[in-house]
Amino acid sequence: MTHWNVYYTVTSMDSAVQLLAEHAGEARLMAGGTDLILELEKGLHTAPVLIDITRVGGLDDIRLGEDGLIHIGPMVTHAQAAASPLLQEQALPLALTCWGVGAPQLRNRGTIAGNLVTASPANDTITTLQALGARVTLRSARGERTLPLRELYLHVRRTQMEPDEMLVDIAFKPLKANQRGIYLKLRPRKALAIAVVNVAIVLTLDKDTVTHAHIAMGCVAPTIIDAPEAEAALVGGPLTAERIAQAAQLAADAARPINDVRGSAWFRHEEVAALVQRGLETLRDGGERMDLPLPKAMPLLWGKTRLRPRLSGMTIAHHSDGDEPIECTVNGENVTVHGANSKTLLHMLRDEGYTGTKSGCEEGECGACTVWLDGIAVLACLVAAPRAHGASIVTIEGLQKNGKLHPVQAAFIEEDAVQCGFCTPGFVMSAASLLEEHPHPTREQIIAALSGNLCRCTGYYKIIRAVEKAAELSHTL
Numbered sequence: 001m002t003h004w005n006v007y008y009t010v011t012s013m014d015s016a017v018q019l020l021a022e023h024a025g026e027a028r029l030m031a032g033g034t035d036l037i038l039e040l041e042k043g044l045h046t047a048p049v050l051i052d053i054t055r056v057g058g059l060d061d062i063r064l065g066e067d068g069l070i071h072i073g074p075m076v077t078h079a080q081a082a083a084s085p086l087l088q089e090q091a092l093p094l095a096l097t098c099w100g101v102g103a104p105q106l107r108n109r110g111t112i113a114g115n116l117v118t119a120s121p122a123n124d125t126i127t128t129l130q131a132l133g134a135r136v137t138l139r140s141a142r143g144e145r146t147l148p149l150r151e152l153y154l155h156v157r158r159t160q161m162e163p164d165e166m167l168v169d170i171a172f173k174p175l176k177a178n179q180r181g182i183y184l185k186l187r188p189r190k191a192l193a194i195a196v197v198n199v200a201i202v203l204t205l206d207k208d209t210v211t212h213a214h215i216a217m218g219c220v221a222p223t224i225i226d227a228p229e230a231e232a233a234l235v236g237g238p239l240t241a242e243r244i245a246q247a248a249q250l251a252a253d254a255a256r257p258i259n260d261v262r263g264s265a266w267f268r269h270e271e272v273a274a275l276v277q278r279g280l281e282t283l284r285d286g287g288e289r290m291d292l293p294l295p296k297a298m299p300l301l302w303g304k305t306r307l308r309p310r311l312s313g314m315t316i317a318h319h320s321d322g323d324e325p326i327e328c329t330v331n332g333e334n335v336t337v338h339g340a341n342s343k344t345l346l347h348m349l350r351d352e353g354y355t356g357t358k359s360g361c362e363e364g365e366c367g368a369c370t371v372w373l374d375g376i377a378v379l380a381c382l383v384a385a386p387r388a389h390g391a392s393i394v395t396i397e398g399l400q401k402n403g404k405l406h407p408v409q410a411a412f413i414e415e416d417a418v419q420c421g422f423c424t425p426g427f428v429m430s431a432a433s434l435l436e437e438h439p440h441p442t443r444e445q446i447i448a449a450l451s452g453n454l455c456r457c458t459g460y461y462k463i464i465r466a467v468e469k470a471a472e473l474s475h476t477l
Contacts, residue, residue: 020165064174077112180283228254368453377433
């Protein structure tokens with residue numbers, strides 16, 4: 001059971017900030033919710049009132065404004081940012097950063113604004129946006145204020161935001177033709193892993209000479225920090241091996257890491273130097289794009305369509321006592337649910353008999369609860385049940401059509417890709433979404449699409465082969 005009493009779904013920003021003012025100190029905004037749901041369930045925070053802004057139009061825009069700045073709205077997800085042609089072309093470090101966050105289902109819900117507000121020094125986008133010189137705009141019923149991103153943070157998970165404020169805009173200058181940038185992080189595995197150390201670098205060059213440098217580092221201090229001595233060492237000359245090595249060591253000297261369960265201070269100190277050196281070498285050699293796919297090739301798990309339901313009225317409130325039902329569509333059928341307003345979508349579905357959606361880690365780390373919400377693959381354990389009001393949901397029970405198995409289901413049987421079977425529904429839902437999005441996926445796309453799903457039995461070989469087989473089966477239907 002989660003920890004809120006009232007859940008508001010708003011359809012305008014004015015409603016959101018007004019509710020924040022009315023419930024100051026007791027309300028939290030619900031955007032992606034991938035951090036907030038866990039914080040509430042673990043008792044790290046309390047929020048009697050949640051204000052859902054996911055139905056407010058225009059908050060997920062990524063645009064180049066008339067002021068010459070790139071603007072990112074508070075509902076822009078990591079997946080949207082990674083796949084944005086504008087960001088890939090003019091803010092490559094941010095697209096690269098967002099592509100490395102979590103896994104597809106998490107990127108489909110988690111927002112950049114939420115990443116900034118959570119204020120952990122391990123959060124990826126803070127480092128990159130600081131290196132890009134970003135600023136943020138905060139809004140309340142009292143008005144708006146804009147400040148440099150670096151000034152937002154006071155300490156670990158502490159910001160200058162007042163309880164009634166909402167982050168409404170992120171803005172920064174696009175990279176010019178003579179600028180290059182990169183983001184690197186050390187993590188124990190390629191997906192579903194928080195950075196042990198992360199580094200973002202932006203350079204301005206005049207031919208081979210560095211004229212300006214910005215190096216930001218995460219996980220090495222209470223907040224994201226810069227390395228001014230390392231930056232100064234780069235300016236005025238080319239990226240030679242000697243200058244790179246010197247800058248890397250100066251960056252490490254600027255770090256103030258601590259020992260924790262994810263790494264020792266000594267290890268982080270060494271890795272800062274290694275990441276800065278690798279980043280500068282990669283920029284020198286023109287390889288900053290690294291393994292970032294082009295937008296059209298990305299396996300985002302968005303399926304065929306992306307719906308945005310519109311709800312009537314200014315606000316719709318859901319109370320934990322169940323007075324207001326959750327009305328949604330599950331597997332093509334209209335469903336009305338009572339008494340689920342304080343649950344996650346996972347428990348609402350299972351309590352309503354959709355037990356194919358499995359309860360695994362309930363922390364967004366295993367993918368067993370993957371479902372499609374408005375056509376997009378998400379983790380049901382990290383979605384508040386009232387978010388389903390007015391939405392369309394598909395679970396594994398809904399993949400069969402007229403009693404006939406989905407090609408992915410048939411291929412899993414044919415290729416013997418199931419052992420204990422607990423993780424299988426999540427894999428099947430991710431794979432089916434991938435095939436709707438990319439009917440002829442490469443093996444690399446399959447691996448990326450399934451990176452948010454963990455299996456403790458098979459070693460993945462037969463699972464990957466089953467998805468390849470399903471693509472073949474789909475072509476023959």
